[in-house]
Amino acid sequence: MTALEQEKTAPPGIPAVDPAKIMNLMDRVMRDMSGAMTGILCAIGVRLGLFREMAMSGPVTSVELAARTGLDERYIREWLHGLTGAGYLEAHRPSGGFLLPPELAMVIAVEGSPFNLSAGYELMPALAGMTGEVxxxxxxxxxxxxxxYPAEFYEAMERMSASWFDTMxxxxxxxxxxxxxxxxxxxxxxxxxxxxxxxxxxxxxxxxxxxxxxxxxxxxxxxxxxxxxxxxxxxxxxxxxxxxxxxxxxxxxxxxxxxxxxxxxxxxxxxxxxxxxxxxxxxxxxxxxxxxxxxxxxxxxxxxxxxxxxxxxxxxxxxxxxxxxxxxxxxxxxxxxxxxxxxxxxxxxxxxxxxxxxxxxxxxxxx
Incomplete structure (x- = not known):
């Protein structure tokens, strides 16, 4: 594409742009947005104990997870599909269930693990709620x-530092x-x-x-x-x-x-x-x-x-x-x-x- 053609693709007042770079950056922005949205799904999983329950079993269906947690099956099903799409969970087609890989469980589900970062997800909703004041x-x-700042923020901070204090x-x-x-x-x-x-x-x-x-x-x-x-x-x-x-x-x-x-x-x-x-x-x-x-x-x-x-x-x-x-x-x-x-x-x-x-x-x- 010539410089003149590039200039035609840009809105008035915007310098000439490279369409290939635009596409690469669109992909980057979508991945970042995906990470942010995945963080919300993970915050729900941490708060409701869904990850913790999945860490204690093999593949589990939405019906089984609902029965174990006392939560609504339809919401759980949507949550499972969302995190499977994000690559956090694995679909187990023979059983129709979903698996939390044991290595990921050490990072987001197992209390006392020196690798546990789950409290970081709980920081997100608390900090997002302060956006207006900031x-x-x-x-x-x-x-x-x-x-x-809400009490939930300080509780999440305490949980985050607890993994360091408890193990280091x-x-x-x-x-x-x-x-x-x-x-x-x-x-x-x-x-x-x-x-x-x-x-x-x-x-x-x-x-x-x-x-x-x-x-x-x-x-x-x-x-x-x-x-x-x-x-x-x-x-x-x-x-x-x-x-x-x-x-x-x-x-x-x-x-x-x-x-x-x-x-x-x-x-x-x-x-x-x-x-x-x-x-x-x-x-x-x-x-x-x-x-x-x-x-x-x-x-x-x-x-x-x-x-x-x-x-x-x-x-x-x-x-x-x-x-x-x-x-x-x-x-x-x-x-x-x-x-x-x-x-x-x-x-x-x-x-x-x-x-x-x-x-x-x-x-x-x-x-």
């Missing part, structure tokens, strides 16, 4: 307060940080900054019964949920949770201080790091988990970056701005900036540790 923030430059925290992360594990086995003091619902604190308390723990969070509902979880886990006698802005006065000295995916949300990251520096024992460790990010933002590409940037835009950025923070965003603390901020706060040693997770970067930081 669009308003585009116009005003203001933030969106934490309490504007005491098994890999703490043992990789020098002699910390041995000290906690003998009995040490631990503080967790931005504790959320307390999953990390409780996981550590169960693993190190001789140690004492405190979790700090500035969001009241998180603290209440954490206290209830500690009671349920039977560790309330060794674990305390406090509603507090950690930049405004931590007390005591701790063998281990942790901050899991909270520093980029802090109103003042350097002030928070200084507060942590003031309470880490001279021979103690600050264990910092942040999103894995490139020093140059344009190098953050691919599916993981897309998920993290979308989460940042819909939650981390607006809530940080609402708190008067710098709005770093989920990917706003790459290695160079972490080292810069830690140096300003007075830390002398920063060592990257293996996180065994493509979403995260883990650091051992010492006074």
């Amino acid at each position: 669009c308003e923030a585009f116009a005003t430059g203001a933030g969106v307060e934490q309490d504007r 925290l005491v098994q890999q992360w703490i043992p990789s940080a020098g002699d910390v594990a041995a000290r906690l086995q003998r009995g040490g003091r631990v503080a967790d900054i931005g504790c959320g619902h307390g999953r990390a604190v409780i996981t550590m308390a169960l693993a190190f019964p001789e140690s004492r723990f405190v979790g700090y969070d500035a969001y009241g509902p998180n603290v209440e949920a954490a206290r209830e979880a500690a009671e349920d886990a039977g560790v309330a006698g060794r674990v305390k949770f406090a509603r507090k802005d950690a930049t405004k006065g931590l007390r005591g000295h701790y063998d281990l201080v942790t901050a899991f995916s909270v520093l980029h949300d802090a109103p003042s990251p350097v002030a928070l790091l200084r507060a942590v520096r003031g309470v880490v024992a001279p021979d103690g460790v600050f264990l910092l988990l942040e999103s894995a990010a490139a020093d140059d933002p344009v190098d953050n590409t691919g599916p993981t970056a897309s998920v993290l940037y979308a989460t940042s835009l819909m939650y981390c950025l607006p809530t940080s701005l609402a708190d008067g923070g710098p709005g770093l965003g989920t990917l706003g603390l790459p290695p160079a900036r972490i080292r810069e901020y830690c140096g300003e706060a007075g830390f002398r040693s920063i060592r990257a540790l293996p996180s065994a997770n493509p979403f995260n970067a883990l650091y051992e930081i010492r006074p």
Whole structure:
């Protein structure tokens, strides 16, 4: 096609276009739309326990799945066909049933699997429901307060991080940080900054019964949920949770201080790091988990970056701005900036540790 013919295919004011590229991009957009729609189907499957039920059996028909779950057969049938069309499920023609491959079950159905990403699907409806408020923030430059987000969002976030805490925290992360594990086995003091619902604190308390723990969070509902979880886990006698802005006065000295995916949300990251520096024992460790990010933002590409940037835009950025923070965003603390901020706060040693997770970067930081 000549340049003149290309120009004729474009609307007025649009530069000349390549029809072949248009077709390729249409295919890309359709695949992305398909992924988004498939995500909705998967969110339904996670919420209603359909994946979990399918993971416990071989091929299952819509009638059988309806009987097992107590849900409507016609809706289940449409859901099964939708995910079969998406390539998530396999049709088993001899039985007329549908199969969830066991490998995929490890990713979206099996609780306790270190590969489980199912909570990510539950984030989608909760964040999508905030689209209107985030669009308003585009116009005003203001933030969106934490309490504007639905409880389902925080529950999904807790479930997402639970897979890391349950399978990596005491098994890999703490043992990789020098002699910390041995000290906690003998009995040490631990503080967790931005504790959320307390999953990390409780996981550590169960693993190190001789140690004492405190979790700090500035969001009241998180603290209440954490206290209830500690009671349920039977560790309330060794674990305390406090509603507090950690930049405004931590007390005591701790063998281990942790901050899991909270520093980029802090109103003042350097002030928070200084507060942590003031309470880490001279021979103690600050264990910092942040999103894995490139020093140059344009190098953050691919599916993981897309998920993290979308989460940042819909939650981390607006809530940080609402708190008067710098709005770093989920990917706003790459290695160079972490080292810069830690140096300003007075830390002398920063060592990257293996996180065994493509979403995260883990650091051992010492006074």
